[in-house]
Amino acid sequence: NAGVTQTPKFRILKIGQSMTLQCAQDMNHNYMYWYRQDPGMGLKLIYYSVGAGITDKGEVPNGYNVSRSTTEDFPLRLELAAPSQTSVYFCASSYDPSGYEQYFGPGTRLTVT
């Protein structure tokens, strides 16, 4: 049982490049989330999904896209990277948000220069 896994751990992008951050969980959780954490700040929700084929925007969705074709995977796509997207990105999953905790991946540290 690996929990929530994320790849890559680190990445440096040039302005305007694109990339996909991978996230997978093996706990059969329906709910999955993407957050960004800026230095000294809390977590901000980018997108979330309540099940395969269903996604919804969070607080800061601009510049990102997601898809959820399977229960296990929830990739986050960055198009046209900008310096403002420099951050640490965390993926999380939950069995049921009502009373159940989230399980977090180890994070991806992204720098856009």
Add this chain to the structure above:
Amino acid sequence: GNSVTQMEGPVTLSEEAFLTINCTYTATGYPSLFWYVQYPGEGLQLLLKATKADDKGSNKGFEATYRKETTSFHLEKGSVQVSDSAVYFCALNTGNQFYFGTGTSLTVIP
């Protein structure tokens, strides 16, 4: 709307000191409340939780009580250790989303 307000840090304590980190919340409905801990370079880990009013969550010597009347969920530990040095996040869940505070950095010195 839903939000969590946490005590500003950083907090520095000597080993064996008493710890309190304040957390208050605003929420519609009846949220569940959580404390998460983040060690350097890692993701967040659940520390404890409470799902209804007057519940007390506890783990590893940490405790927090869900106080509906004061909309609070303060984290306490009677005697901190160097290994407790980390960032602590208060969070609430209502509906499909979780809402996090900004985090409180704790450093415990020997």
